[in-house]
Amino acid sequence: MTEIACIADPEAAYVRAFRARVEARPPGALVLDRTFFFPAGGGQPSDRGILRNSEGGEWAITEVQHRGEAVIHRVTELRRPPRLVAVGDELEGSIDWELRYRHMRAHTAQHLTSSLIFSRTGTRTRRATIGAESSSIELEHPLADSGTWDAIRGSTADRVREDLTVGIRFVPRDEYEATPAARSGLAPLPRSVTRVRLIAIEGIDTVPCGGTHVRRTGEIGSIEFTPVPTTGPIDRVSFRLKEPGSGAPPS
Numbered sequence: 001m002t003e004i005a006c007i008a009d010p011e012a013a014y015v016r017a018f019r020a021r022v023e024a025r026p027p028g029a030l031v032l033d034r035t036f037f038f039p040a041g042g043g044q045p046s047d048r049g050i051l052r053n054s055e056g057g058e059w060a061i062t063e064v065q066h067r068g069e070a071v072i073h074r075v076t077e078l079r080r081p082p083r084l085v086a087v088g089d090e091l092e093g094s095i096d097w098e099l100r101y102r103h104m105r106a107h108t109a110q111h112l113t114s115s116l117i118f119s120r121t122g123t124r125t126r127r128a129t130i131g132a133e134s135s136s137i138e139l140e141h142p143l144a145d146s147g148t149w150d151a152i153r154g155s156t157a158d159r160v161r162e163d164l165t166v167g168i169r170f171v172p173r174d175e176y177e178a179t180p181a182a183r184s185g186l187a188p189l190p191r192s193v194t195r196v197r198l199i200a201i202e203g204i205d206t207v208p209c210g211g212t213h214v215r216r217t218g219e220i221g222s223i224e225f226t227p228v229p230t231t232g233p234i235d236r237v238s239f240r241l242k243e244p245g246s247g248a249p250p251s
């Protein structure tokens with residue numbers, strides 16, 4: 001079983017280097033006892049990065065995936081150490097921070113936009129796809145017109161400027177299911193979830209999510225939305241991020 005340490009609290013998403021022990025060595029991959037590399041899921045791509053050992057071995061991480069209760073780090077060997085890595089060895093992980101931070105900003109921008117679409121129109125997000133270059137939000141129902149979208153877009157920029165806090169808390173599943181998030185629920189919670197991880201944007205939105213996010217909306221910076229179609233349904237919005245905003249950690 002791998003502890004996915006990068007989702008424990010808001011600060012954990014900012015950890016860029018860590019040490020962990022090897023639990024298993026499936027072909028072309030490494031399993032650690034804990035990891036700060038984010039495994040792909042919930043529309044957010046996997047992290048990339050480097051694993052090293054004290055004997056000069058170095059491996060590039062090409063993909064991080066869930067496998068039951070473990071997390072598999074698929075690796076390409078960059079430098080071979082004098083002996084093979086063994087179970088119990090300590091490795092040092094370094095996260096590709098530029099890529100991860102883009103995912104964190106984009107993922108938070110998606111929560112913000114999805115929540116403002118829902119609060120104005122009652123339309124939920126069918127699927128969100130987060131990317132370092134561009135992200136998209138597929139809607140349950142089309143928006144009424146481009147004027148509605150313009151108002152939502154303006155409101156999104158305002159909430160970034162207000163630099164709202166983005167918090168994390170865990171609640172028992174029963175407690176969450178008694179009053180589930182109204183804008184969520186299109187995809188049921190996996191049966192294995194016993195504690196629900198809730199991401200809350202101050203005063204605006206609370207939804208279950210397992211991804212990584214920034215600490216404050218100000219860090220998202222400016223969001224460049226792709227123009228919506230002037231004819232036909234507005235059932236998807238896409239965006240790219242420009243430079244990080246206030247409060248961004250040094251790169």
Ligand SMILES: [Zn+2]
Nearest residue numbers: 107199209211
């Ligand atoms: Zn999220």
